[in-house]
Amino acid sequence: MLLKSEPSAIAAFLEDTSNLKSGWTPGVCFPETLEEIAALLREAHADGRRYTIAGNGTGTTGARIPFGDYVIAMQKLDRIDEVEVLGDDKAMLHVQGGALLQDVQAKAAAAGWFYPPDPTEKTCFIGSTISNNSTGSRSLKYGPTRNYVQALKIALPQGDILKIERGEHFADTEDRFTIDLPIAGRVTFRLPDYTMPKTSKHNAGYWSKPGMDLIDLFIGSEGTLGVILEATLLLRPAPESVIACLAWFQSEEELLDFVGKARTGSGGVSPRALELFDRRAQEFLRQSYPEIAQETAGAIYFEEETTADAEDTCLEAWLDLMEACGSPVEKSWAALDSEGLQKLREFRHQLPVLVNEWLSRQSESKVSTDMALPDERFAELFRLYRDACDREGFTYIIFGHIGNAHLHLNILPRNHEEFVRAKTLYRQLVSDVLAMGGTLSAEHGIGKLKSEYLVQMYGREGIMEMVRVKKAFDPYLTLNVGNMIPKEYFE
Ligand SMILES: Cc1cc2nc3c(=O)[nH]c(=O)nc-3n(C[C@H](O)[C@H](O)[C@H](O)COP(=O)(O)OP(=O)(O)OC[C@H]3O[C@@H](n4cnc5c(N)ncnc54)[C@H](O)[C@@H]3O)c2cc1C
Structure with missing residues (x-):
């Protein structure tokens, strides 16, 4: 080595x-x-x-x-096995933790299968996406990475290798797990007592639910409980056809109305992705796409899975809905084949790239949110962010997974004074979102930057319950210390 x-x-x-x-x-x-x-x-x-x-x-x-x-x-541990077909609608893929997500997706696709988790950034390692319970635009239909992890092989902090198969180890009636290991001996702990928010995406702190599966504790634990060496992933049958479209709106209220109707299936639509680009995001994107109209108040990107036979009907349902919500159908950007789909995905990916380029020319870092509310409260989250930033006079963009009420607000400070004010606003927004039943992180995790806010979410007692779980596996504090749990809580 x-x-x-x-x-x-x-x-x-x-x-x-x-x-x-x-x-x-x-x-x-x-x-x-x-x-x-x-x-x-x-x-x-x-x-x-x-x-x-x-x-x-x-x-x-x-x-x-x-x-x-x-x-x-982890980069040398990048093996991806052949797809193992278990039935008409079930297949598995065995991978090592350092395999690239895009290679895993390509391997599944080459065999006619589909790995649904799709973070916008595809050059991440599969082990990281599991340790972050990553999600993406398709999570609206398919849910987070957690739903596609069937088995894990994990190196625990004292050197044991633990294999867990979903469905084999559940918390007992007192929410306790007991595991006997060759090196660590008996590891026994109780799950944290806190109640997790009712958001469809959540990646803040250890997963904790009565009677839960042990595998779910490791998923989303940000590498604090072990190294994910290998995983067995569940695949789905590849959809026969996917339509995608960018619908433009001249008012934010019409845009929000469209989202509300689309996510509840109005007119027979059934989106697998509903993504927002607000007006300010368009201003960034116009640098690469000058054809974006000046008067646009924002856009919604949507995808739906369909079949070759049903494609026309599916598209018509969407066009009707767009018309009903005031979106000029003739100006929309639709994709009906894989090349068109790729172009629209590239459009989506350009936004963080352009923002990062802008930031590299500034002296201050951005202040960004990854919070989510329960799905039906998507408009409240949008308005909360928009109104607060307008009040402060910030440069900002709001974009992302509006179908899951999960929006990324990026505040882009132009000087240090603005950065300090943006941090103050961030703290206030965290309080507001938590009070509304939301989560601090829907997908990016807590890491080192957001651990102080996790205390705001779960309180001192909740953090100490996480410390007890961590110490049960890692009594010498060997692995990923400083992530998720603030260091001072170990003292
Ligand atoms: C432009 C852009 C778009 C993004 N879009 C999304 C998105 O749509 N959805 C989303 O969820 N995220 C998104 N992300 C965030 C990021 O891509 C994910 O969090 C991803 O899972 C990180 O993978 P990585 O391999 O780069 O991990 P790293 O950044 O290297 O590490 C992330 C964490 O994983 C831990 N880790 C790594 N490997 C292992 C392992 N084998 N076992 C245990 N722990 C491990 C690390 O210790 C660390 O805590 C985006 C990021 C960017 C830059």
Whole structure:
């Protein structure tokens, strides 16, 4: 196993897309086998080492950035097996934690199957998407990554390798798990007592539900409970055909009306994705797409799965709905084949790229939200963000998964004074969203940047319950310390 410590080799591991600075590491390990990872962890306490797990660095919360830890780089563990077909509508794919999401999706597609989780950024590792319970636009129909994880092989912090198959280990009537392990011995703990929000997307803190499956504790635990070595993923039959379209609106109220009707299936539509680009997002996108009309108040991108026979009817239902909500049908951008679909996806991906380019020319970082409300409250979330930012006079954009009431607000400070005000507003918005029954993070996780706000969500007692779970697996605090749970709670 390679261990690199020269500055040029480790520099990339000191960043992700969060702009969090001042990470440092004595060295980056590049394990090539599962056993090498287990051995690193087994010897960590005796060696006086801590480890941070690195995926591919597309995370937004500083979670993979080490502050003195050694790094376990997952990139050499990238095997993807052949698709295993188990029936007409069921297949599985066995992968290693460092496999790229886009390669996993391509492997499934080449065999005529479909892996639904689709974070906009496809160059992430599958192990990271599991540790973050990642979601994407298609989660409106298919739900989060959690729904597609059938089995995991995990290296636990003391060096045991644990295999978990969904459906095998459930919490007992007192919400307790007991696991006997060769190295760690008996691990026993009670799940946190907090109630999780009723949002359709949620990735903030340990998963905790009465009678839950043990596998769900590890999914979304941000690498704090173990290294995901391998996963068995559930595949779905590939849809025969997908239509996609960008519908433009001249008023925000018409746009919100369209979302409300589309998500409840008005006129027979059945979207698998409903994504917002607000007016300010259009202004960014116009740099790459000058054909975007000046008068637009925003756009909704939608996708629906259909069949070749039903395509026309499906499209007609959407056009009727657009017309009914005041969207000029002739100006919409529709995609009826894979090339068109790819172009619209590229359009979606351009937004964060353009925002990041803008930010690289500024001295201040953006302040961004990843919060969600219960689905039916999507318009309230939009208005909350819009009104607050307009009041403050900020440059900002609002975009993302409006069908799941999960919107990304990016405040783009032009100077330090604005950055400080944006942080103050962020704290206020967190309070507002939590009071409305929302979640602090729907998909990006907590990492190092948002752990103080997790305290706002679950309170000191909730955090201490997470500490007890963490310490049951990781008594020497070896793995991903500083992620999710603020460090001071371990003292
Ligand atoms: C432009 C852009 C768009 C994005 N869109 C989405 C989106 O639509 N939906 C979404 O959910 N996210 C999105 N993200 C966020 C990001 O892509 C995901 O969080 C992704 O899962 C991170 O993967 P990574 O391999 O880059 O992980 P990293 O950033 O390297 O690490 C992320 C976390 O995973 C942990 N980790 C990595 N590998 C393992 C492992 N094998 N076992 C245990 N823990 C591990 C790390 O320790 C860290 O805590 C987006 C990011 C960008 C930049």
